[in-house]
Amino acid sequence: MVLGLGTSSTAAHALDRIGELLHCGILRDVVSILTSEWAVGRAAAAVGIPLADLNTHPVVNLSNDNTDEVDPALNLVKGQGGSVLCEKVVEGANRRFVVIVDKSKFVSRLGASDLGSPWRPSPSAGSSLSAASEASSMACRALISS
Numbered sequence: 034m035v036l037g038l039g040t041s042s043t044a045a046h047a048l049d050r051i052g053e054l055l056h057c058g059i060l061r062d063v064v065s066i067l068t069s070e071w072a073v074g075r076a077a078a079a080v081g082i083p084l085a086d087l088n089t090h091p092v093v094n095l096s097n098d099n100t101d102e103v104d105p106a107l108n109l110v111k112g113q114g115g116s117v118l119c120e121k122v123v124e125g126a127n128r129r130f131v132v133i134v135d136k137s138k139f140v141s142r143l144g145a146s147d148l149g150s151p152w153r154p155s156p157s158a159g160s161s162l163s164a165a166s167e168a169s170s171m172a173c174r175a176l177i178s179s
Protein backbone atom coordinates (compact mmCIF):
# COMPACT_ATOMS: atom_id res chain seq x y z
CA MET A 34 0.00 0.00 0.00
CA VAL A 35 1.15 3.50 -0.83
CA LEU A 36 0.19 5.87 1.97
CA GLY A 37 0.19 9.67 1.66
CA LEU A 38 1.13 11.38 4.90
CA GLY A 39 -0.36 14.82 5.46
CA THR A 40 1.41 17.42 7.56
CA SER A 41 -0.58 17.58 10.74
CA SER A 42 -0.04 17.12 14.44
CA THR A 43 -3.35 15.25 14.58
CA ALA A 44 -2.59 12.87 11.70
CA ALA A 45 0.76 12.20 13.39
CA HIS A 46 -1.16 10.08 15.92
CA ALA A 47 -2.11 7.78 13.03
CA LEU A 48 1.60 7.45 12.21
CA ASP A 49 2.32 6.03 15.64
CA ARG A 50 -0.38 3.41 15.17
CA ILE A 51 0.76 2.55 11.64
CA GLY A 52 4.29 2.12 13.01
CA GLU A 53 3.02 -0.27 15.70
CA LEU A 54 1.05 -2.32 13.15
CA LEU A 55 4.12 -2.55 10.91
CA HIS A 56 6.32 -3.68 13.79
CA CYS A 57 3.96 -6.44 14.88
CA GLY A 58 3.49 -7.63 11.28
CA ILE A 59 -0.23 -6.84 10.95
CA LEU A 60 0.60 -4.29 8.25
CA ARG A 61 3.08 -5.18 5.52
CA ASP A 62 4.30 -3.69 2.27
CA VAL A 63 3.52 -0.10 3.21
CA VAL A 64 5.49 2.81 1.80
CA SER A 65 4.71 6.43 2.49
CA ILE A 66 4.75 9.60 0.41
CA LEU A 67 5.55 12.68 2.47
CA THR A 68 3.96 16.10 2.24
CA SER A 69 6.76 17.64 4.30
CA GLU A 70 10.21 16.41 5.13
CA TRP A 71 10.61 18.67 8.13
CA ALA A 72 7.52 17.58 10.03
CA VAL A 73 5.98 14.33 8.92
CA GLY A 74 9.19 12.88 7.42
CA ARG A 75 10.91 12.80 10.77
CA ALA A 76 7.86 11.32 12.47
CA ALA A 77 7.48 8.61 9.82
CA ALA A 78 11.16 7.70 9.98
CA ALA A 79 11.01 7.59 13.78
CA VAL A 80 8.30 4.92 13.73
CA GLY A 81 9.95 3.00 10.88
CA ILE A 82 7.55 3.67 8.01
CA PRO A 83 9.48 3.23 4.72
CA LEU A 84 9.58 6.39 2.59
CA ALA A 85 9.02 6.62 -1.16
CA ASP A 86 8.11 9.35 -3.65
CA LEU A 87 5.78 9.99 -6.56
CA ASN A 88 8.52 9.12 -9.09
CA THR A 89 8.47 5.50 -8.06
CA HIS A 90 4.87 5.40 -6.78
CA PRO A 91 2.67 7.74 -8.87
CA VAL A 92 -0.57 6.32 -7.46
CA VAL A 93 -1.31 6.81 -3.74
CA ASN A 94 -3.82 4.34 -2.31
CA LEU A 95 -4.76 6.35 0.76
CA SER A 96 -3.76 9.66 2.32
CA ASN A 97 -4.52 10.93 5.76
CA ASP A 98 -4.49 14.52 6.84
CA ASN A 99 -6.18 17.01 9.11
CA THR A 100 -7.89 20.34 8.66
CA ASP A 101 -8.01 23.74 10.32
CA GLU A 102 -11.79 24.09 10.32
CA VAL A 103 -14.75 21.84 9.51
CA ASP A 104 -18.31 23.12 9.28
CA PRO A 105 -21.55 21.18 9.91
CA ALA A 106 -21.77 20.25 6.21
CA LEU A 107 -18.20 18.82 6.41
CA ASN A 108 -16.65 21.57 4.30
CA LEU A 109 -13.00 21.99 5.27
CA VAL A 110 -10.32 24.65 5.32
CA LYS A 111 -6.68 23.56 5.38
CA GLY A 112 -3.29 25.13 5.09
CA GLN A 113 -2.34 26.67 8.40
CA GLY A 114 0.29 23.98 8.78
CA GLY A 115 2.18 25.39 5.80
CA SER A 116 2.28 22.35 3.52
CA VAL A 117 -0.93 22.72 1.59
CA LEU A 118 0.72 22.78 -1.86
CA CYS A 119 2.57 19.52 -1.24
CA GLU A 120 -0.60 18.07 0.25
CA LYS A 121 -2.56 18.98 -2.87
CA VAL A 122 0.09 17.37 -5.10
CA VAL A 123 -0.03 14.12 -3.13
CA GLU A 124 -3.81 14.22 -2.81
CA GLY A 125 -4.02 14.63 -6.59
CA ALA A 126 -2.45 11.19 -6.90
CA ASN A 127 -4.84 9.72 -4.34
CA ARG A 128 -7.43 7.01 -4.61
CA ARG A 129 -8.82 7.77 -1.12
CA PHE A 130 -8.39 10.72 1.20
CA VAL A 131 -9.18 10.46 4.91
CA VAL A 132 -9.32 13.53 7.15
CA ILE A 133 -8.77 12.92 10.85
CA VAL A 134 -10.48 15.63 12.87
CA ASP A 135 -10.87 16.27 16.57
CA LYS A 136 -13.64 18.46 17.93
CA SER A 137 -11.35 21.46 18.33
CA LYS A 138 -11.70 22.00 14.55
CA PHE A 139 -15.51 22.12 14.49
CA VAL A 140 -16.94 25.55 13.62
CA SER A 141 -20.46 26.77 12.93
CA ARG A 142 -19.27 28.30 9.62
CA LEU A 143 -15.92 28.36 7.81
CA GLY A 144 -13.88 31.35 8.94
CA ALA A 145 -15.46 31.38 12.38
CA SER A 146 -12.15 30.67 14.13
CA ASP A 147 -9.30 33.15 13.96
CA LEU A 148 -7.99 31.72 10.67
CA GLY A 149 -8.71 34.96 8.87
CA SER A 150 -6.74 37.06 11.33
CA PRO A 151 -3.34 38.30 10.22
CA TRP A 152 -0.81 35.77 11.49
CA ARG A 153 2.31 37.12 13.15
CA PRO A 154 5.02 34.73 14.29
CA SER A 155 6.70 35.54 17.57
CA PRO A 156 10.28 36.79 17.10
CA SER A 157 11.65 33.58 18.58
CA ALA A 158 9.62 31.46 16.14
CA GLY A 159 10.92 33.33 13.10
CA SER A 160 14.09 31.40 12.33
CA SER A 161 12.68 27.93 12.85
CA LEU A 162 9.59 28.82 10.81
CA SER A 163 11.64 30.11 7.90
CA ALA A 164 13.84 26.99 8.04
CA ALA A 165 10.70 24.84 8.07
CA SER A 166 9.21 26.80 5.20
CA GLU A 167 12.41 26.44 3.17
CA ALA A 168 12.59 22.70 3.82
CA SER A 169 8.94 22.33 2.88
CA SER A 170 9.52 24.18 -0.38
CA MET A 171 12.44 21.91 -1.20
CA ALA A 172 10.37 18.79 -0.52
CA CYS A 173 7.61 20.22 -2.67
CA ARG A 174 9.95 21.00 -5.56
CA ALA A 175 11.19 17.40 -5.37
CA LEU A 176 7.60 16.14 -5.57
CA ILE A 177 6.61 18.44 -8.41
CA SER A 178 9.74 17.77 -10.48
CA SER A 179 8.73 14.13 -10.79
Ligand SMILES: O=C(CO)[C@H](O)[C@H](O)COP(=O)(O)O
Nearest residue numbers: 041042043099111112114116
Ligand atom coordinates in the same frame (compact mmCIF):
# COMPACT_ATOMS: atom_id res chain seq x y z
O1 LIG B 1 -3.55 22.03 6.61
C1 LIG B 1 -2.64 21.56 7.26
C2 LIG B 1 -1.25 21.59 6.79
O2 LIG B 1 -1.14 22.24 5.56
C3 LIG B 1 -2.91 20.87 8.56
O3 LIG B 1 -3.53 19.66 8.29
C4 LIG B 1 -3.80 21.71 9.41
O4 LIG B 1 -3.13 22.93 9.63
C5 LIG B 1 -4.11 21.07 10.75
O5 LIG B 1 -2.94 20.75 11.45
P1 LIG B 1 -2.95 20.19 12.93
O6 LIG B 1 -3.46 18.77 12.91
O7 LIG B 1 -1.51 20.25 13.35
O8 LIG B 1 -3.83 21.09 13.74
